[in-house]
Amino acid sequence: MDFGFILSQSLTQAIGVTAIIYCLAAIGLNVQFGYGGLLNFGQVAFVAVGAYAVGATVISVGSSLWLGVAIGIILAIVLALLLGIPTLRLRADYLAIVTIAASEIIRFAAKSSDFLGGAQGTTGAIGADFYALNPLPEWDRFEFGPISFTRVDMWVVLVGWCLIALVTLLTWALMRSPWGRVVKGIREDEDAVRSLGKNTYLFKIQILILGGVFGALGGMMSAISRGSVQPDGFVPDFTFFLYVMLILGGTARVMGPILGAAIFWFLLVFVEQVLKEGVSSGLITFISTTQIGPIRFILVGVGLMLLMIFRPQGILGDRKELMLDAR
Amino acid sequence: MPADTTIGTTAVAALAELQPEPGIAKPDPILIADHVVRQFGGLRAVDVTHLEVQRGAITALIGPNGAGKSTFFNVISGFDTSDEGSWTYNGQTITNTAPNTLARKGLVRTFQLTKSLSRLKVIDNMRLGASGQTGESIFPAVFKFTWGRQESEITERAMNLLERFNLAAKAQDFAGSLSGGQRKLLEMARALMLNPDLIMLDEPMAGVNPALKQSLLDHIRDIREEGTTVMFVEHDMDMVRDVSDWVVVMAQGSIISEGTPLDVMRDPRVIDAYLGAHHDSALTESGQSLTESTSKEADA
Numbered sequence: 001m002d003f004g005f006i007l008s009q010s011l012t013q014a015i016g017v018t019a020i021i022y023c024l025a026a027i028g029l030n031v032q033f034g035y036g037g038l039l040n041f042g043q044v045a046f047v048a049v050g051a052y053a054v055g056a057t058v059i060s061v062g063s064s065l066w067l068g069v070a071i072g073i074i075l076a077i078v079l080a081l082l083l084g085i086p087t088l089r090l091r092a093d094y095l096a097i098v099t100i101a102a103s104e105i106i107r108f109a110a111k112s113s114d115f116l117g118g119a120q121g122t123t124g125a126i127g128a129d130f131y132a133l134n135p136l137p138e139w140d141r142f143e144f145g146p147i148s149f150t151r152v153d154m155w156v157v158l159v160g161w162c163l164i165a166l167v168t169l170l171t172w173a174l175m176r177s178p179w180g181r182v183v184k185g186i187r188e189d190e191d192a193v194r195s196l197g198k199n200t201y202l203f204k205i206q207i208l209i210l211g212g213v214f215g216a217l218g219g220m221m222s223a224i225s226r227g228s229v230q231p232d233g234f235v236p237d238f239t240f241f242l243y244v245m246l247i248l249g250g251t252a253r254v255m256g257p258i259l260g261a262a263i264f265w266f267l268l269v270f271v272e273q274v275l276k277e278g279v280s281s282g283l284i285t286f287i288s289t290t291q292i293g294p295i296r297f298i299l300v301g302v303g304l305m306l307l308m309i310f311r312p313q314g315i316l317g318d319r320k321e322l323m324l325d326a327r
Numbered sequence: 328m329p330a331d332t333t334i335g336t337t338a339v340a341a342l343a344e345l346q347p348e349p350g351i352a353k354p355d356p357i358l359i360a361d362h363v364v365r366q367f368g369g370l371r372a373v374d375v376t377h378l379e380v381q382r383g384a385i386t387a388l389i390g391p392n393g394a395g396k397s398t399f400f401n402v403i404s405g406f407d408t409s410d411e412g413s414w415t416y417n418g419q420t421i422t423n424t425a426p427n428t429l430a431r432k433g434l435v436r437t438f439q440l441t442k443s444l445s446r447l448k449v450i451d452n453m454r455l456g457a458s459g460q461t462g463e464s465i466f467p468a469v470f471k472f473t474w475g476r477q478e479s480e481i482t483e484r485a486m487n488l489l490e491r492f493n494l495a496a497k498a499q500d501f502a503g504s505l506s507g508g509q510r511k512l513l514e515m516a517r518a519l520m521l522n523p524d525l526i527m528l529d530e531p532m533a534g535v536n537p538a539l540k541q542s543l544l545d546h547i548r549d550i551r552e553e554g555t556t557v558m559f560v561e562h563d564m565d566m567v568r569d570v571s572d573w574v575v576v577m578a579q580g581s582i583i584s585e586g587t588p589l590d591v592m593r594d595p596r597v598i599d600a601y602l603g604a605h606h607d608s609a610l611t612e613s614g615q616s617l618t619e620s621t622s623k624e625a626d627a
């Protein structure tokens with residue numbers, strides 16, 4: 001078994017573009033759920049809106065990518081308002097129901113819309129404007145120990161991680177401020193915060209918007225890097241993976257979603273590669289190559305169960321803090 | 328009575344002149360409620376014809392369990408919606424106004440079931456109470472220089488209050504690690520961060536040990552001396568007699584009696600209400616304690 005290869009594949013995925021996309025969306029979910037306690041079960045809707053905004057603007061309309069980025073941010077804000085205004089005055093579970101429904105509505109609507117490419121989605125040079133800015137030297141590959149990227153991937157990954165750093169810095173600055181204190185207070189007990197004179201409704205709308213825009217940025221990165229937008233990439237599982245990453249890294253921790261997303265993709269690819277090598281080298285005989293896909297998720301699920309038993313607060317969480325709730 | 332200029336004593340003096348009867352007008356009311364009704368299905372949980380709360384005084388709201396005291400607090404403070412009625416605060420109509428709006432106007436309440444924010448530090452619970460914070464707007468929040476100075480002023484005020492409530496040593500602990508009694512103290516201290524004009528305390532002494540109770544009573548008196556009107560719900564008649572200037576008695580949603588502690592404890596309607604609510608053995612006990620306290624007062 002070639003562990004060098006497996007490790008390099010897994011590490012590349014851990015910091016690669018897929019992890020970046022999920023990471024941005026998970027940071028958004030951390031703002032909403034981790035800090036604010038909002039049960040957003042449709043974060044993928046914001047990712048889809050971001051992806052389709054740039055995809056349709058560039059491919060269907062033939063306009064510039066940057067216009068698409070602006071439209072994506074505006075649409076994410078509009079979606080947050082549409083979801084939040086009717087539900088955030090009600091009990092917490094209403095938002096959960098409405099967001100999961102909205103994410104499916106958006107997926108099916110996109111699937112049946114010719115403008116958005118229907119079931120095939122939108123494919124083409126969505127990221128052309130972005131790649132034209134690539135300042136990197138014309139090398140074949142960019143190598144860092146076991147990890148290597150092509151010039152194009154390197155540019156995406158570089159910008160992606162800068163974006164993550166920016167969004168994380170913003171989250172950190174907000175969460176140490178009095179604004180962040182109100183948001184965390186809402187998570188603990190909204191009525192108590194209202195009794196102290198804060199308009200909690202406004203704060204909840206703000207975190208829904210902020211987290212939604214972060215998610216849309218993830219969607220844009222996905223459309224740009226893949227050169228296509230597929231409606232079936234935006235299934236509810238996406239949001240549940242985000243929750244897994246958050247819990248893995250530690251909710252309401254600034255670095256939680258970053259660590260969570262990286263470890264999640266590392267493990268998923270690592271398990272997949274080990275199984276693949278095992279099967280092809282004849283070490284593992286009781287499964288076939290087609291079963292590897294589902295089995296890696298089973299193993300990741302088992303791993304998560306172990307995490308919940310031995311470290312329920314996640315990697316960065318504080319167990320003492322978690323136990324305060326178990327009154 | 329010797330002439331005294333503090334608000335508290337003049338308010339008390341004014342109250343002592345009044346006829347003890349339900350719905351009586353006060354010389355300087357901060358809160359006036361009219362025909363406030365709250366129904367749960369067929370149950371009229373609150374049905375208050377008229378109530379005025381004297382500014383600068385400590386008013387106790389007593390009554391058997393289920394009398395509608397908490398529901399009345401909830402309605403007045405905007406956490407519940409009334410079916411009928413209207414009420415004014417400082418002369419302004421505030422019928423069914425949002426609680427956060429009321430809190431900013433200086434009408435602040437605490438809850439029967441304590442609402443401490445567990446996974447926030449004690450000091451952050453306190454800071455959250457301060458109003459008018461620049462750093463609570465999302466854009467300035469990003470830049471600490473816009474709110475840093477205000478934050479240290481707030482922290483200083485918070486620490487002073489914590490000191491008064493014997494919680495200073497706990498400032499950096501999570502509020503969730505406090506005992507039940509300490510949480511009651513914290514909730515009261517936190518409400519004071521808003522500099523309220525009228526503070527409504529729902530059973531501030533429930534679950535607080537006797538030693539702490541005495542200091543809580545002192546705090547309530549201090550709050551009045553600083554010019555804040557206090558209205559509080561309490562079951563322990565000794566506590567009520569000790570601290571309150573005026574007592575309002577509720578039973579089955581309505582106000583059945585009002586007066587100084589002494590008047591109220593002599594009122595046969597009050598004794599009836601308590602007797603009616605407690606059956607058998609508990610009945611005689613509370614009956615005794617009511618008459619006992621009355622006779623003690625009369626002897627003095």
Ligand SMILES: Nc1ncnc2c1ncn2[C@@H]1O[C@H](COP(=O)(O)OP(=O)(O)O)[C@@H](O)[C@H]1O
Pocket residue numbers: 367370372390391392393394395396397398399
């Ligand atoms: N949310 C509610 N739904 C239905 N009934 C309620 C509700 N809240 C209070 N009640 C009823 O209203 C009455 C008054 O309750 P409450 O105000 O809590 O009494 P108190 O605080 O005086 O003990 C009780 O009979 C209680 O069962």
Ligand SMILES: [Mg+2]
Pocket residue numbers: 396397398439
């Ligand atoms: Mg009550």
